[in-house]
Amino acid sequence: xxxxxxxxxxxxxxxxxxxxxxxxxxxxxxxxxxxxxxxxxxxxxxxxxxxxxxxxxxxxxxxxxxxxxxxxxxxxxxxxxxxxxxxxxxxxxxxxxxxxxxxxxxxxxxxxxxxxxxxxxxxxxxxxxxxxxxxxxxxxxxxxxxxxxxxxxxxxxxxxxxxxxxxxxxxxxxxxxxxxxxxxxxxxxxxxxxxxxxxxxxxxxxxxxxxxxxxxxxxxxxxxxxxxxxxxxxxxxxxxxxxxxxxxxxxxxxxxxxxxxxxxxxxxxxxxxxxxxxxxxxxxxxxxxxxxxxxxxxxxxxxxxxxxxxxxxxxxxxxxxxxxxxxxxxxxxxxxxxxxxx
Amino acid sequence: xxxxxxxxxxxxxxxxxxxxxxxxxxxxxxxxxxxxxxxxxxxxxxxxxxxxxxxxxxxxxxxxxxxxxxxxxxxxxxxxxxxxxxxxxxxxxxxxxxxxxxxxxxxxxxxxxxxxxxxxxxxxxxxxxxxxxxxxxxxxxxxxxxxxxxxxxxxxxxxxxxxxxxxxxxxxxxxxxxxxxxxxxxxxxxxxxxxxxxxxxxxxxxxxxxxxxxxxxxxxxxxxxxxxxxxxxxxxxxxxxxxxxxxxxxxxxxxxxxxxxxxxxxxxxxxxxxxxxxxxxxxxxxxxxxxxxxxxxxxxxxxxxxxxxxxxxxxxxxxxxxxxxxxxxxxxxxxxxxxxxx
DNA sequence: TGAGGGCTCTGCAACGATGCAGACATCATG
DNA sequence: CATGATGTCTGCATCGTTGCAGAGCCCTCA
Numbered sequence: 101x102x103x104x105x106x107x108x109x110x111x112x113x114x115x116x117x118x119x120x121x122x123x124x125x126x127x128x129x130x131x132x133x134x135x136x137x138x139x140x141x142x143x144x145x146x147x148x149x150x151x152x153x154x155x156x157x158x159x160x161x162x163x164x165x166x167x168x169x170x171x172x173x174x175x176x177x178x179x180x181x182x183x184x185x186x187x188x189x190x191x192x193x194x195x196x197x198x199x200x201x202x203x204x205x206x207x208x209x210x211x212x213x214x215x216x217x218x219x220x221x222x223x224x225x226x227x228x229x230x231x232x233x234x235x236x237x238x239x240x241x242x243x244x245x246x247x248x249x250x251x252x253x254x255x256x257x258x259x260x261x262x263x264x265x266x267x268x269x270x271x272x273x274x275x276x277x278x279x280x281x282x283x284x285x286x287x288x289x290x291x292x293x294x295x296x297x298x299x300x301x302x303x304x305x306x307x308x309x310x311x312x313x314x315x316x317x318x319x320x321x322x323x324x325x326x327x328x329x330x331x332x333x334x335x336x337x338x339x340x341x342x343x344x345x346x347x348x349x350x351x352x353x354x355x356x357x358x359x360x361x362x363x364x365x366x367x368x369x370x371x372x373x374x375x376x377x378x379x380x381x382x383x384x385x386x387x388x389x390x391x392x393x394x395x396x397x398x399x400x401x402x403x404x405x406x407x408x409x410x411x412x413x414x415x416x417x418x419x420x421x422x423x424x425x426x427x428x429x430x431x432x433x434x435x436x437x438x439x440x441x442x
Numbered sequence: 443x444x445x446x447x448x449x450x451x452x453x454x455x456x457x458x459x460x461x462x463x464x465x466x467x468x469x470x471x472x473x474x475x476x477x478x479x480x481x482x483x484x485x486x487x488x489x490x491x492x493x494x495x496x497x498x499x500x501x502x503x504x505x506x507x508x509x510x511x512x513x514x515x516x517x518x519x520x521x522x523x524x525x526x527x528x529x530x531x532x533x534x535x536x537x538x539x540x541x542x543x544x545x546x547x548x549x550x551x552x553x554x555x556x557x558x559x560x561x562x563x564x565x566x567x568x569x570x571x572x573x574x575x576x577x578x579x580x581x582x583x584x585x586x587x588x589x590x591x592x593x594x595x596x597x598x599x600x601x602x603x604x605x606x607x608x609x610x611x612x613x614x615x616x617x618x619x620x621x622x623x624x625x626x627x628x629x630x631x632x633x634x635x636x637x638x639x640x641x642x643x644x645x646x647x648x649x650x651x652x653x654x655x656x657x658x659x660x661x662x663x664x665x666x667x668x669x670x671x672x673x674x675x676x677x678x679x680x681x682x683x684x685x686x687x688x689x690x691x692x693x694x695x696x697x698x699x700x701x702x703x704x705x706x707x708x709x710x711x712x713x714x715x716x717x718x719x720x721x722x723x724x725x726x727x728x729x730x731x732x733x734x735x736x737x738x739x740x741x742x743x744x745x746x747x748x749x750x751x752x753x754x755x756x757x758x759x760x761x762x763x764x765x766x767x768x769x770x771x772x773x774x775x776x777x778x779x780x781x782x783x784x
Numbered sequence: 785t786g787a788g789g790g791c792t793c794t795g796c797a798a799c800g801a802t803g804c805a806g807a808c809a810t811c812a813t814g
Numbered sequence: 815c816a817t818g819a820t821g822t823c824t825g826c827a828t829c830g831t832t833g834c835a836g837a838g839c840c841c842t843c844a
Contacts, residue, residue: 102501103559103582105800116824121802129821148582151560152498153800156829159444161494162557163537171526172723177519184513184540193557195505195537198526215504215535217445218493240445240490326727359727381514385668385701387729447830458794463832471791495830498799 104145113141124149164408165219166194167209169201169227173324174380175350175397176225179246182401183223190409195219201323203228203291210234216241221408228291231255242411244404247294256411256419258404260395260426262294266301267308268428269347269375269393274309276434278345278373281306282317284332284357285324285349295320298349298377317343324349329356337364344372345434351376351383351392358386358433374433388432399424446487455483466491506750507537507561509551511569515666516722517692517739518567521588524743525565532751537561543665545570545633552576558583563750570633573597584753586746589636598753598761600746602737602768604636608643609650610770611689611717611735616651618776620687620715623648624659626674626699627666627691640691640719659685666691671698679706686714687776693718693725693734700728700775715776730774741766 106124110117115138122128123138124147130138141147155161166183168176184194195218199205206229209216216222217240225246226234231254234243244256273281283302287295299318306313316339319332329348333356336343348354354376358368366372368388376383379394403422410416448466452459457480464470465480466489472480483489497503508525510518526536537560541547548571551558558564559582567588568576573596576585586598615623625644629637641660648655658681661674671690675698678685690696696718700710708714710730718725721736745764752758 107800117800118802118824119822122823125802127802128823131822134822148554148556148559150498150800151557152494152503153829154802155560156492156494156498156800156831157802159829161560163560170523171513172516172520172523174514174516174519174724177516177522178514180538181512181514181540184538188539193537193539195535196522196526197530197535198523212490214490215493217490218497218503218505326723330727355724355727359729362729381668382516382697382724385672385697387701387704449830459830460794460832461792464793467832469832470793473792476792492830495799496832498801498830499832501799 103150104147105150106147109138109141109145109147112145113138160220160412161218162192163195163219164192164221164223164405165216166196166223166225167199167206168196168225169199171196171198173352174382175352175378178380179225179397179401182398183405186398186401186405190405192220192405192409199227201227207233221412223404223408242408242416244408244411246400246404253419253421256407256416256422258400258407258422258424260400261423262297263301263304265377265393265395265426266298266347266349267305268301268426269377270302270305271308272391272428272430272434273345273347273373273375274305274311276345276373279311280314280317280341280343280345282319282336282343282346283349284319284321284329284336284346284353286318286320287322288320295349302347321349321353324353326352326356326359329353330360331356333357333360334364337361337366342372345369345374346372347375347377349377351378351380351390354390354392354433355382355386358388358390369432369434376433379429383431386433391431391434392429393426394429395426396424445492446489447492448489451480451483451487451489454487455480502562502754503560504534505537505561506534506563506565506747507539507558508565508567509539509541509548510567511541511543513538513540515694516724517694517720520722521567521739521743524740525747528740528743528747532747534562534747534751541569543569549575563754565746565750584750584758586750586753588742588746595761595763598749598758598764600742600749600764600766602742603765604639605643605646607719607735607737607768608640608689608691609647610643610768611719612644612647613650614733614770614772614776615687615689615715615717616647616653618687618715621653622656622659622683622685622687624661624678624685624688625691626661626663626671626678626688626695628660628662629664630662637691644689663691663695666695668694668698668701671695672702673698675699675702676706679703679708684714687711687716688714689717689719691719693720693722693732696732696734696775697724697728700730700732711774711776717776721771725773728775733773733776734771735768736771737768738766 106117106120109120120138122130123135187194221242223244231252235254247259285295286299303313321328348357354374361368361372376390376392379392383390383392448459448462451462462480464472465477529536563584565586573594577596589601627637628641645655663670690699696716703710703714718732718734721734725732725734
């Protein structure tokens with residue numbers, strides 16, 4: 101199983117290990133003749149450098165880790181794709197782990213036996229671990245955080261402006277003349293910062309329109325999954341005075357809500373308009389297609405990776421808080437017209 | 443940046459490096475008193491073992507690589523999730539790379555400068571690389587293949603029975619009395635083995651029902667994406683004698699086809715019944731929900747990882763060809779009744 | 785008393801690569 | 815001809831860890 105080492109090649113070519121290394125790396129002056137001879141042996145033995153040894157010597161692995169709650173959630177899958185692409189163009193590969201939103205699994209990363217030391221840096225999309233914990237336990241490895249969960253200046257951080265994004269979505273619905281706009285996805289507890297920011301934006305939009313918020317229209321959900329979106333929508337429809345529009349805190353909730361609306365015989369958007377957030381590809385092809393707020397995922401990934409690499413190189417001063425642009429994309433679920441997918 | 447090493451701890455605790463190592467690993471007899479003293483220093487310095495050094499010494503990294511065409515394709519995202527989970531329970535972490543179906547990128551893996559040597563093994567879902575190439579170029583790293591692309595006994599291999607899966611799907615439609623069943627997704631060229639197997643199953647089902655296949659109903663697509671499914675469906679609807687059912691070679695094609703059908707004003711399944719393949723979560727919540735053939739993704743992942751680990755341990759005889767079960771899941775797109783999502 | 789056996793603990797070598805300093809040969813220059 | 819510069823090539827030390835062999839030490843038992 102173990103392949104030939106520099107030593108094996110050196111012995112066979114009758115040169116020093118160092119010279120073989122030089123040939124392999126194209127370093128230093130090596131005469132053409134000798135280079136050719138060594139290269140021949142390299143080819144003959146099909147030498148492959150042992151990257152672990154190289155890593156040890158150089159103190160870096162060329163690997164970063166991406167930790168997300170759930171990889172099969174389309175938003176994270178699409179984001180992971182962008183992170184892998186961004187890392188690749190910068191010479192890095194990406195190890196991906198998922199925590200299932202389990203705080204203990206997130207904290208495992210920080211523990212004594214974590215494999216984090218195998219990576220040059222860490223891009224973390226945390227759900228329940230706190231900044232305190234991150235700071236306290238050996239942050240030997242550079243970290244960049246994604247999303248709003250931790251936002252206290254201790255770590256570099258990349259996210260959209262969630263308040264503005266939610267405000268834009270809600271504003272769009274209110275601008276269409278809807279007057280009972282529900283919200284699905286609030287998380288009024290410690291680990292629900294992102295959701296709370298979106299609720300704040302939802303309230304801001306109402307305030308700007310001079311409208312009261314009906315608290316009964318704000319539906320909390322423990323997770324951002326299709327099923328919970330459908331269930332929340334069903335509860336909303338059961339209200340004495342049901343909503344005529346709904347802003348869902350992500351696209352999956354929105355797709356679940358749409359499903360519930362159709363099963364209940366409601367027309368979208370005539371009876372109820374729906375807006376999501378994330379712009380996952382699925383929303384372009386759903387029926388109806390989904391109006392959504394689109395974060396620039398490519399930009400999130402690039403900025404996160406760039407910032408991480410700066411941190412790895414020690415070029416980072418105080419941890420930047422990077423805000424990435426978003427934009428509203430209007431589709432059938434709020435516009436009513438049938439347009440071809442983008 | 444660099445943390446304390448065993449040497450630092452040893453110096454501070456006035457013991458040998460080896461003893462510190464023994465304490466860290468719980469090896470060998472160390473007196474309680476000394477253990478406590480060393481442990482105190484370990485805690486004080488917040489020592490973390492350098493895993494790269496450990497890996498070098500032990501000749502393994504505890505990492506496997508998963509290479510898929512596109513991580514944001516739901517099937518692969520869901521599969522990746524299962525692979526990560528399976529690997530985790532066996533003490534491994536997973537590096538994920540994507541090739542975008544680019545043959546050169548797939549071949550990069552095999553090249554001299556590949557990072558493959560950093561991993562104990564490789565799970566590869568190939569699109570265009572051939573078995574020849576895999577065999578020829580330094581297969582120093584144990585490999586397990588997913589899907590049908592390469593299936594010649596050179597490598598361990600995990601997949602569903604694609605012919606049977608396609609036959610089951612088509613049979614379901616024919617059994618409903620449909621007589622013009624189209625197929626979307628054929629790939630009649632060298633790298634389209636999987637698609638061709640599904641076409642074979644489609645033909646088998648027709649044969650079993652004593653029916654001729656109308657070749658005009660077999661639509662090729664270069665990729666298995668929503669947009670191409672929609673386009674193929676549009677072409678089918680433009681036929682003089684359009685189909686009354688369609689079997690799509692994956693769920694994304696099917697969801698695109700559904701979208702096209704709805705935009706064309708066709709009723710599903712009354713006018714056209716639709717069946718997909720993959721059972722991605724999205725199909726449970728689409729409108730209509732999607733009848734599909736579900737491969738057991740968890741089983742694929744577990745068998746792939748187990749086989750890979752056997753191979754890593756050198757316990758593998760001749761490369762096994764593992765067939766994982768699939769089952770038909772009937773939903774609205776072929777059944778007509780509205781059922782709650784699973 | 786001294787040989788033998790546990791129990792602790794230690795030092796050396798090694799994993800496979802690279803950084804560094806220098807050896808050696810060749811050649812140009814004063 | 816001596817000197818130094820240049821161009822090639824080499825050996826040693828090192829990255830941080832673990833495997834192995836053995837060194838002390840204490841105790842037991844003949």
